[in-house]
Amino acid sequence: MATNQMRREAAKRKLANQQARRAERARRQKRVAVISSAAAVVVVVVAVVLLTTAPWKSDPAQPAAQAAAPPGTVNCQYPADGAAAKPANPPQADAVSNQGTVPVSLTTSAGAIGLTLDRAEAPCTVNSFTSLASQGYFNDTPCHRLTTSEGLKVLQCGDPSGQGTGGPGYTIADEPPANLAPAGQSGAVIYPRGTVAMAKTSAPNSGGSQFFLVYADSTLPPDYTVFGTIDEAGLATIDKVAAAGTDDSNGPGDGKPKTPVTIQTATVAA
Numbered sequence: 690m691a692t693n694q695m696r697r698e699a700a701k702r703k704l705a706n707q708q709a710r711r712a713e714r715a716r717r718q719k720r721v722a723v724i725s726s727a728a729a730v731v732v733v734v735v736a737v738v739l740l741t742t743a744p745w746k747s748d749p750a751q752p753a754a755q756a757a758a759p760p761g762t763v764n765c766q767y768p769a770d771g772a773a774a775k776p777a778n779p780p781q782a783d784a785v786s787n788q789g790t791v792p793v794s795l796t797t798s799a800g801a802i803g804l805t806l807d808r809a810e811a812p813c814t815v816n817s818f819t820s821l822a823s824q825g826y827f828n829d830t831p832c833h834r835l836t837t838s839e840g841l842k843v844l845q846c847g848d849p850s851g852q853g854t855g856g857p858g859y860t861i862a863d864e865p866p867a868n869l870a871p872a873g874q875s876g877a878v879i880y881p882r883g884t885v886a887m888a889k890t891s892a893p894n895s896g897g898s899q900f901f902l903v904y905a906d907s908t909l910p911p912d913y914t915v916f917g918t919i920d921e922a923g924l925a926t927i928d929k930v931a932a933a934g935t936d937d938s939n940g941p942g943d944g945k946p947k948t949p950v951t952i953q954t955a956t957v958a959a
Contacts (some may be wrong), residue, residue, distance in 0.1 A: 706750060756783070763787050765813035767859040770897065774855025775830075777898075780820035787812035791819055792958040795923070797832070798951040799930050802902070802923035804885055811864040811916035814887055814896070817955045818916065821857060821898055827921060827955035835935045838942030842905035844927050845888055847898045861887070863894050864952030866915040872908040880907045883924060885917035905930055
């Protein structure tokens with residue numbers, strides 16, 4: 690028969706075995722918990738990586754790619770640029786024709802000025818100019834600047850405010866001329882008599898609605914978009930304005946024309 694001592698020893702062994710099993714279960718449970726947590730972290734990291742690097746992910750901050758322009762056309766851009774001097778809507782920018790010419794008639798207080806705009810030379814500029822003319826943007830606006838100095842002889846128009854600082858509320862990318870003769874100075878070219886070109890600031894792609902009419906060969910950097918020509922009747926009109934001179938308000942040979950010139954209407958031929 691088992692003695693009390695033997696029973697006590699058996700009870701101790703049973704208790705020790707139970708404690709060992711409980712400790713092992715605790716270690717297994719802890720190990721499973723750590724593995725599960727690590728797995729969850731890996732899943733989250735992988736998900737973040739996939740969301741931020743997957744090639745199919747769309748980015749709402751990025752505009753959709755512009756479709757290629759059909760043959761005979763180009764795509765233009767007219768980014769907003771502050772308040773307009775006169776209400777105007779930006780022109781349609783996609784599939785702008787780069788072929789042919791557009792006649793435009795300026796009826797002014799000094800006489801008629803006929804323009805022929807060349808889409809092939811500056812399609813985005815011609816598109817903007819004809820859009821503004823069709824909206825009546827140039828109607829009842831002054832030609833605010835005349836220059837008569839040697840090397841720069843232009844009449845500048847297209848700012849409804851008459852201050853030389855106004856525009857349509859958007860800008861046009863430069864379309865630099867490619868075929869002007871060098872002027873014999875470093876980088877300068879000759880804008881020949883009869884040229885219609887865009888005015889701009891010294892910053893690139895800063896043209897808007899202001900343009901200048903060249904009535905005698907003028908020397909300038911090749912930065913001003915050439916987009917048309919002036920007819921003979923128009924040149925005769927500008928010659929009369931230039932002969933009357935300028936008020937020199939911007940310096941000798943540069944200011945408002947002494948003979949005021951207002952564009953009464955700008956009409957795009959059908």
